[in-house]
Amino acid sequence: MVFTTHTPEEAGNEKHDIFLCHRMSYFCGLTVEEVKALIGDDADMFNHSFAALRFARLSNGVSKLHGEVSRKIWEKQDQISPIISITNAQNWRYWADKQLYRFMEAGDNYGIDDRKQYLKKRAFELVADQTGKLFNPSVFTIVWARRFAGYKRADLITTHEERFAKLMSNTRYPVQLIWAGKPYPMDHPAISEFNQLVHLSKLHKNMAVLIGYELTLSKRLKQAADCWLNNPRVPREASGTSGMTAAMNGAVNFSTDDGWIPEFINHGHNGFVVPKADYENMAVHEQDEYDLNKLYDILENEILPLYYDDYNTWRQVMKNGMQDVRFAFDSNRMAEEYYKLLYA
Numbered sequence: 001m002v003f004t005t006h007t008p009e010e011a012g013n014e015k016h017d018i019f020l021c022h023r024m025s026y027f028c029g030l031t032v033e034e035v036k037a038l039i040g041d042d043a044d045m046f047n048h049s050f051a052a053l054r055f056a057r058l059s060n061g062v063s064k065l066h067g068e069v070s071r072k073i074w075e076k077q078d079q080i081s082p083i084i085s086i087t088n089a090q091n092w093r094y095w096a097d098k099q100l101y102r103f104m105e106a107g108d109n110y111g112i113d114d115r116k117q118y119l120k121k122r123a124f125e126l127v128a129d130q131t132g133k134l135f136n137p138s139v140f141t142i143v144w145a146r147r148f149a150g151y152k153r154a155d156l157i158t159t160h161e162e163r164f165a166k167l168m169s170n171t172r173y174p175v176q177l178i179w180a181g182k183p184y185p186m187d188h189p190a191i192s193e194f195n196q197l198v199h200l201s202k203l204h205k206n207m208a209v210l211i212g213y214e215l216t217l218s219k220r221l222k223q224a225a226d227c228w229l230n231n232p233r234v235p236r237e238a239s240g241t242s243g244m245t246a247a248m249n250g251a252v253n254f255s256t257d258d259g260w261i262p263e264f265i266n267h268g269h270n271g272f273v274v275p276k277a278d279y280e281n282m283a284v285h286e287q288d289e290y291d292l293n294k295l296y297d298i299l300e301n302e303i304l305p306l307y308y309d310d311y312n313t314w315r316q317v318m319k320n321g322m323q324d325v326r327f328a329f330d331s332n333r334m335a336e337e338y339y340k341l342l343y344a
Contacts, residue, residue, distance in 0.1 A: 001055055001056050001057065002056050002057065002058050002059065002060075002342050002343065003052040003053060003055075003056035003058075003059040003060075003081065004059065004060050004061075004062065004086075004342075005049060005052075005053070005059060005060070005061055005062075005066075005070050005083070005238075006062055006238055007238045008066065008069050008070065008073060008235065008236060008238060009149075009151065009236060009238075013047070013048070013049040014047075014048045014049070015045040015046065015047045015048070016045065016046050016048070017044065017045060017046070018032055018035065018036070018043075018044050018045065018046040019032060019044070021046050022035070026046075039051045039054050039055075040054065040079065050074075050077065050080075053074060053077070053080040053081055053083075054079060054080055054081075056081040057081055058081050058082060058084065058342060059080075059081045059082070059083045059084070060083060060084045060085060060086045060341070060342055061083055061084075061085050061086075061238065062085075062086065062087065062088045062238050062239040063085060063087045063088065063238065063239040063259050063260045063262075063263065064085045064087060064262065064263055065235055065258065065259065065262055066085065066235075066238040066239060066259065067083055067084060067085030068085075069235050069238075070083045071083050084341060084342070086334065086337045086338055086341060086342065087239060087260055087263060087329070087334070088239040088240075088241050088244075088260060088334065089241070089244065089329045089330055089331045089332075089333055089334035090241050090244045090245045090248070090329065090330070090331060091330070091331045092248060092326060092330040092331070095219065095222075095244075095245040095248045095249070096245075096248035096249065096326075097115070097119065097223060097248070097249045097250065099115050100112060100115050100116070100119075100249065100250050100322065101322065101326075103115060104319050104322060104323070109312075109315060112250070112315060112318075112319070113315070115250075116250050117137045117138070118137075119223035119224065119249070119250070120135075120137040120141065120223070120224050120226075121137045122220070122223070123220040123221060123223050123224030124136075124137065124224065126210065126217065126220055127178065127208045127210065127224075130208070130210050130211065131201070131208045131209075131210070133205060133206075133208055135176050135178075135206070135208070136176070139174050139175065139176050139206070140173065140174065140175050140176070140226050140227065140304060140307050140308070141175070141176045141177075141178065141224055141225055141226050141227070142175060142176070142177050142178070142225070142226070142227045142229050142254075143177075143178045143179075143180075143221050143222070143224060143225035143227070143228055143229065143246075143251070144157075144177075144178070144179050144180075144181075144229045144230075144231075145178070145179065145180040145181050145210075145213060145217075145218065145221045145222075145242065146181050146230075146240075146242045147181055147182060147183075147184075148181045148182060148183035148187070148190040148191075148193060148194050149183070149184075149187070149190055150187075150189055150190060150193075151232055151233045151236040151237070152231075152232045152237070153231050153232065153233065153288070153291075154179060154181065154190075154193055154194070154197065155193050155196060155197055156231050156288065156291065156292055156295065157177075157229070157231075157292070157295060157296075158197070158200060159288075159292060160292055160296065163296050167296075167299070167300075168204050168206060168207065170304075172308075173300075173304035173305070173307075173308050174206070175206065175304070176206045176207070176208075177204075177206065177207045177208070178207075178208050178209075178210065178221060178224065178225075179197050179201075179207075179208070179209045179210070180209070180210040180211070180213045180217060180218075180221055181194075181213050182213050194209070197209045218242075218245070219245070219249070222242075222245050222246040222248070222249040222251055223249045223250070223251075225246055225249075225251035226251065226252065226307065227251065227252050227253075227254050227303060228242070228243050228246035228247075228251040228252065228253050228254065228255075229254050229255075230242065230243050230253065230254070230255040230256070230261070231255065231256050231274070231291060231295060232256060232258050232259070233256075233258075233279075233284070233287060233288070233291075234256050234257055234258040234276060234279050234287075235258055235279070236258070237258040237259035238259060239259045239260050240258070240259035240260055240261070241260070241329075243255060243260070243261070243264075244260065244264075244325050244329045247270075247271075247321040247322055247324075247325040248322065248325055248326075250318050250322060251318075251321075252270075252271055252272070252303075252314070252317055252318050252321055253265060253270075253271035253272070253321060254271065254272045254273075254295075254298070254299070254303065255271070255272075255273055255274070256273070256274045256291055257273050257274060257275065257276045260329065261273060263328075264324060264325065264328070264329065266320075266324075268302070268317070269317065269320055270317060270320035270321040270323075270324045271317070271321055272298055272302065272303055274291055274294040274295060274298065275294065277290050
């Protein structure tokens with residue numbers, strides 16, 4: 001037996017009352033005492049991840065960083081399987097805009113620019129359909145779209161009210177911002193965060209929050225994005241894959257240094273990354289403040305001037321991202337690694 005652990009989040013490593021599990025025939029006829037003896041844990045809460053790590057001959061995290069974090073989380077437990085890393089990936093054949101890649105391979109910069117403009121324009125029809133707002137394909141567009149969860153900090157960029165207002169009203173370097181995604185049904189803090197963004201969007205004509213986040217909208221928003229914003233609290237994102245599919249559609253990743261990002265972003269070459277601080281010795285509010293300030297500094301002083309004042313270099317960053325994500329983060333590579341490193 002092998003085991004893949006998918007998250008360092010407490011909520012994702014489930015624990016349930018062992019007697020309830022027993023009543024529901026979870027243990028295939030074993031008694032509670034036998035189960036406790038088997039997993040070497042006398043607690044009345046059955047820890048699914050711990051049991052899996054004890055029974056597996058080998059386990060894996062879903063990025064190099066997540067492998068390190070997982071080993072650290074479980075290092076005090078004896079008799080658990082070794083934990084290696086196999087980084088998540090995405091299916092290039094499904095997600096990538098092939099036309100963009102064809103233009104890139106042909107060295108046709110005009111074709112790339114024209115295609116990206118078309119993709120943005122098409123996606124903005126969905127924005128207009130849902131919100132009544134007409135977005136401009138020539139304006140720098142930032143997208144934050146994925147599952148709403150507290151540690152992913154959907155609203156981080158909005159929490160500095162003064163800087164956010166300045167960003168949204170900047171006439172020299174205009175921006176458009178789009179949010180989309182879903183909170184879990186009973187995740188009330190995430191639902192509240194979503195609702196606050198909807199409320200805030202009513203104050204800005206260049207900000208939109210979209211609903212119905214499924215595969216089609218996800219693909220369209222990646223095509224709409226010049227910049228794919230990702231700012232989870234390090235090191236709580238096990239992998240994250242939305243940025244991979246964004247890069248496959250000509251969006252430049254801008255992220256905190258978490259999940260798969262340390263294996264991908266070379267700052268200023270194929271994306272932009274918030275440099276890691278000593279997060280372990282920071283309180284949560286200090287980490288949020290540090291990341292927020294760095295986010296704005298990089299956005300205002302590097303990303304926006306590059307896009308508007310030196311678009312040729314911006315395009316090259318975009319092309320580098322498309323190239324670097326193509327094979328290293330394609331699902332064929334991942335499937336092969338699961339077979340060679342874990343299953344075989």
